[in-house]
Amino acid sequence: MGTVILVASGKGGTGKSMFSVNIGATFALREKSVVIVDMDMGLRNTDLYLGLENNVVYDAHDVMTGVCRIKQALIRDERFRDLCFMGASPTREMGEITPLHVKVLCEKLADMFDVVIVDAPAGIDDGLVVASAGADAVVILTTPEYASIRNADTLDKELVKLGIFKRYVVVNKIIPELMQAGYVPGLDKISGLLMPEIIGTILYDDNINISINLGIPIVLKPSTYIRRNFEMIAARLEERCLPEELL
Ligand SMILES: Nc1ncnc2c1ncn2[C@@H]1O[C@H](COP(=O)(O)OP(=O)(O)OP(=O)(O)O)[C@@H](O)[C@H]1O
Ligand SMILES: [Mg+2]
Secondary structure, X not given: OOEEEEEEOOOOOOOHHHHHHHHHHHHHHOOOOEEXXXXXXXXXXXXXXXXXXXXXXXXXXXXHOOOOOHHHHOEEOOOOOOEEEEEOOOOXXXXXXXXXXXXXXXXXXXXXXXXXXXXXXOOOOHHHHHHOOOOOEEEEEEOOOHHHHHHHHHHHHHHHHOOOXXXXXXXXXXXXXXXXXXXXXXXXXXXXXXXXXXEEEEEOOHHHHHHHHHOOOHHXXXXXXXXXXXXHHHHHHHHHHOOHHHO
């Protein structure tokens, strides 16, 4: 039985989809079987970030409404030993999708894969309630800005209400010069403002932006500091979230 990890943020544009793609790819490079599920209905991007946008025939909505079987909506990423992707529906209409539909889908995927990454929509509305329904753990993405941190804290409190107790923070888009100069909150300050443990930090790097636009997960490039960093974050998540038999 695998683990379902939700990737969420209070504020939009913090890097959830970038993180989902690269942490999923990193787990796959670490010999785990992985599926990345895009649950950002209507504002989906993850297919583009993986360069798989032309391969999506059926999506998660189709699976949950019984239009197709799970296997028909799983798109294999041939660059990896065992990485699949499931797209989000192109419309925002959730229709008859309830949290229970997502919970059941996640349970079935966790039977098939070691790690299920769910890329959530930004914010704390119904989209989050639905996307988080099957989550065993959550990674909350924030940037080092007070607005983003405050929204991360609000999200964190919602996640507690939703019964998700394994919650971790990743601080993304760090520009060290700005942090050192005190123009943006430092990690000590951020960790004082947020309840969950900070399990990773990611620098602002144009190469990340470029790779996203090219549809190539940046961790595919060997021997970069970015890949080593994602390896470290993946190892910490494995330690905290994966059942012993999968370590
Ligand atoms: N560390 C980084 N360095 C440089 N650019 C980054 C970094 N992280 C993310 N980006 C860029 O920021 C933008 C937003 O990232 P992304 O789409 O992953 O955010 P998101 O949280 O999924 O957004 P949304 O809330 O709209 O779903 C993208 O253009 C991405 O390439
Ligand atoms: Mg996104």
